[in-house]
Amino acid sequence: MLFFFPTEYLFISKAFCHCVGRKHPIRYTGISEESFMKCATIAIIGRPSAGKSTLLNTICEMKVSITASTPQTTRNAIRGIYTDPRGQLIFTDTPGYHLSDKTMNKRLQDTAIRSLEECDVVLYIIDAKRSAGEEEKAITDLLAKIKTPIVSCINKSDILTNGEHEEAKAFLAEQLPTSPVITTSAKLDEGVDDILIELFKLAPEGELLYPADAYTDQPVEFRVSEIIREKAINLVTEEIPHAIYVTVEEIEYKEETNTIWVRAAIIVERDSQKGIVVGKGGANIKKIRERSTPEIRDIFPGKKLQLDLRVKAQDKWRNNSIVLDKILR
Numbered sequence: 001m002l003f004f005f006p007t008e009y010l011f012i013s014k015a016f017c018h019c020v021g022r023k024h025p026i027r028y029t030g031i032s033e034e035s036f037m038k039c040a041t042i043a044i045i046g047r048p049s050a051g052k053s054t055l056l057n058t059i060c061e062m063k064v065s066i067t068a069s070t071p072q073t074t075r076n077a078i079r080g081i082y083t084d085p086r087g088q089l090i091f092t093d094t095p096g097y098h099l100s101d102k103t104m105n106k107r108l109q110d111t112a113i114r115s116l117e118e119c120d121v122v123l124y125i126i127d128a129k130r131s132a133g134e135e136e137k138a139i140t141d142l143l144a145k146i147k148t149p150i151v152s153c154i155n156k157s158d159i160l161t162n163g164e165h166e167e168a169k170a171f172l173a174e175q176l177p178t179s180p181v182i183t184t185s186a187k188l189d190e191g192v193d194d195i196l197i198e199l200f201k202l203a204p205e206g207e208l209l210y211p212a213d214a215y216t217d218q219p220v221e222f223r224v225s226e227i228i229r230e231k232a233i234n235l236v237t238e239e240i241p242h243a244i245y246v247t248v249e250e251i252e253y254k255e256e257t258n259t260i261w262v263r264a265a266i267i268v269e270r271d272s273q274k275g276i277v278v279g280k281g282g283a284n285i286k287k288i289r290e291r292s293t294p295e296i297r298d299i300f301p302g303k304k305l306q307l308d309l310r311v312k313a314q315d316k317w318r319n320n321s322i323v324l325d326k327i328l329r
């Protein structure tokens with residue numbers, strides 16, 4: 001017997017996923033100092049590669065949003081939910097803010113700006129490894145115009161020199177003088193508790209909007225496609241990560257064998273890029289399958305998984321509004 005998973009099927013709860021084990025000590029075990037619960041929506045904004053998605057994953061202690069060393073990894077507004085006795089913080093990870101006139105980049109910029117308009121607090125991540133140029137200034141100009149409270153975060157403290165740290169602090173003091181500044185290493189989970197303290201200070205009173213063990217609200221198909229995209233973009237270089245999108249064509253369950261079948265396609269822009277993604281003798285596609293399988297299996301606890309991956313080319317898809325409407329929710 002076959003079951004098809006509906007696209008709106010939500011993947012939200014830590015209990016639903018068997019990889020519940022916390023990597024870090026529980027962040028907050030005390031009773032809330034406030035007599036009321038707090039609940040806030042937080043937009044995470046910053047340049048590409050600042051570490052926004054890494055920070056969100058560290059806060060949620062789950063892989064909510066994919067990460068890569070190549071910039072412009074995140075393409076959607078991705079929600080990650082954090083709950084403790086103080087209340088609930090509903091984060092939206094956004095695409096890195098990048099100045100560009102290309103159709104797709106403009107859509108990504110719009111997603112980031114929309115998230116700013118819809119949140120209670122902005123969490124602005126600055127990557128102090130790079131000097132604050134025109135792009136960083138474009139973000140602070142945007143933030144200076146809004147009335148929403150802002151918490152600034154200087155990330156990558158584990159690899160910053162004193163000079164880089166001081167430069168970032170001076171930039172923030174000049175551009176956003178009233179916003180508190182926290183220094184973090186999202187990668188090493190340092191300074192992250194201090195961010196949560198600042199965010200809860202600014203959060204309005206409110207009941208939890210999601211169950212206490214929820215950590216995201218992504219549809220299964222989207223989550224699966226993102227896992228595969230992450231494994232693919234981390235294997236290729238230069239322009240190719242940007243030329244990739246993944247579409248999940250089918251997810252079906254075969255009861256007789258207790259197996260979930262996932263059929264997905266990795267799409268590139270040119271025929272010549274197909275061979276690079278497939279790799280010599282299929283070596284890359286094998287790695288993508290092997291690396292994706294455990295994470296996809298976590299979504300379907302207790303089930304076997306068969307992952308069927310194809311690589312296809314679709315000319316100039318980044319300018320194709322039908323494709324962009326489909327993948328940039």
Ligand SMILES: Nc1nc2c(ncn2[C@@H]2O[C@H](COP(=O)(O)OP(=O)(O)OP(=O)(O)O)[C@@H](O)[C@H]2O)c(=O)[nH]1
Binds near residue numbers: 055067072157
């Ligand atoms: N050393 C160090 N590296 C970090 C830290 N945070 C993130 N990174 C690395 O920076 C790179 C980019 O991280 P992401 O979390 O994907 O960055 P992002 O801001 O979400 O990027 P976009 O989605 O492209 O906007 C990855 O290689 C991360 O491992 C950190 O605190 N320290």
Ligand SMILES: [Mg+2]
Binds near residue numbers: 052054067073094
């Ligand atoms: Mg990201």
